[in-house]
Amino acid sequence: MTPNDAPRPRITIPRVEIPSAARRQWREAIRERLQRDPGQREAWLALGSMERALGNLEAAAQAYAACGPDHPLAAYMHDLLVGAPRPESTLGSELRTPPFIYLEDFLSETTVAEIHSAFERQREAFHPHEVTSGGGVTGRLDDYRRSFGTRGDDETRELILTPVRAALAEQRIPERLGVSFDAGDIEIELSSHLDHGMFVPHRDAVPAVPTRRLTFVYYFHRLPKRYQGGDILFYDDHGPRQLWIRSCFTRLTPKHNSILFFPSDRVHEVTPVSCSSDDVFDGRTTIRGCFHDGWMSPAQPA
Structure with a gap:
């Protein structure tokens, strides 16, 4: 059977998501904020989240690294994105990001x-x-x-x-x-x-x-x-x-x-x-x- 033989979809599963274009706009706004005040950890975390959702894993790792090694979530995310995942128990919270290699x-x-x-x-x-x-x-x-x-x-x-x-x-x-x-x-x-x-x-x-x-x-x-x-x-x-x-x-x-x-x-x-x-x-x-x-x-x- 070829794809053209496949029946048309019978059901619809809603897909509620943030468009990538909107994420890129938010990323630029966060970057501007960090240029004014690079000491804002929450902004670096938000930038890391934007970058990894856009598939820019190296840039996301750099953003998480900017939070410093004493931030559990940022340290976990950095290590995950550079290929060295650590146990999720180090997160110290109920938020979990799936590990992968x-x-x-x-x-x-x-x-x-x-x-x-x-x-x-x-x-x-x-x-x-x-x-x-x-x-x-x-x-x-x-x-x-x-x-x-x-x-x-x-x-x-x-x-x-x-x-x-x-x-x-x-x-x-x-x-x-x-x-x-x-x-x-x-x-x-x-x-x-x-x-x-x-x-x-x-x-x-x-x-x-x-x-x-x-x-x-x-x-x-x-x-x-x-x-x-x-x-x-x-x-x-x-x-x-x-x-x-x-x-x-x-x-x-x-x-x-x-x-x-x-x-x-x-x-x-x-x-x-x-x-x-x-x-x-x-x-x-x-x-x-x-x-x-x-x-x-x-x-x-x-």
Whole structure:
């Protein structure tokens, strides 16, 4: 099935958000304020928040650093954005910003070429994705998730899992992200987002699949890049119920041959993709994996 065969959206999920243009205007106003009085910590915090929501992670880290190392939230955010996440317990508040580890140039050129070949070999297996609701019902919701994919075959699994396992051990990724899990299932999914492709804010660990602990997403695409969009947003949350905050997030624009690790229970989103081609390999192609704490029951969807 091609994207043109997909049924039109059946439901509408409201999207209330602050336009990037408004954020840029606020950022300039904060910068002007800091030029007059650079000692305002709250302004530096606000600038850091604006920069990370716009995807300017280096500038955001610099803004948080300006608050000084004795500010718990600023110190946590700075370390997170420079690739050295610290335990969330150091925050000293109920506000939580999802930790993540992002690595560029993850695979050798030879392995990237092998993954391209593996995707091509499984072209006919790609189908519209389904989602699983909190009540365990699985089906298509085109205004919730719009993408194509398939489970990876054994060769593809080994191509990606061998370097992923090495990274987990060598870089102590579970410990740095505050995630722990025993040996269990590992899901692998090949995915492509084409024109209007997206995935609204969600958690990978849901009541229907509670054993997911650590998610990774490997990003690669044809060169030159043939799509736009497809950023990933990590939403802050607050309080014991982990209520996520629509206006506070960190934006990442993943590069070709990069990988992202994050806890499966944190709210994240894939922003809409623009792509003029119907070829699944011209879109935002990824390999997503989830490490489980133990083994899924036969009733659990993969």
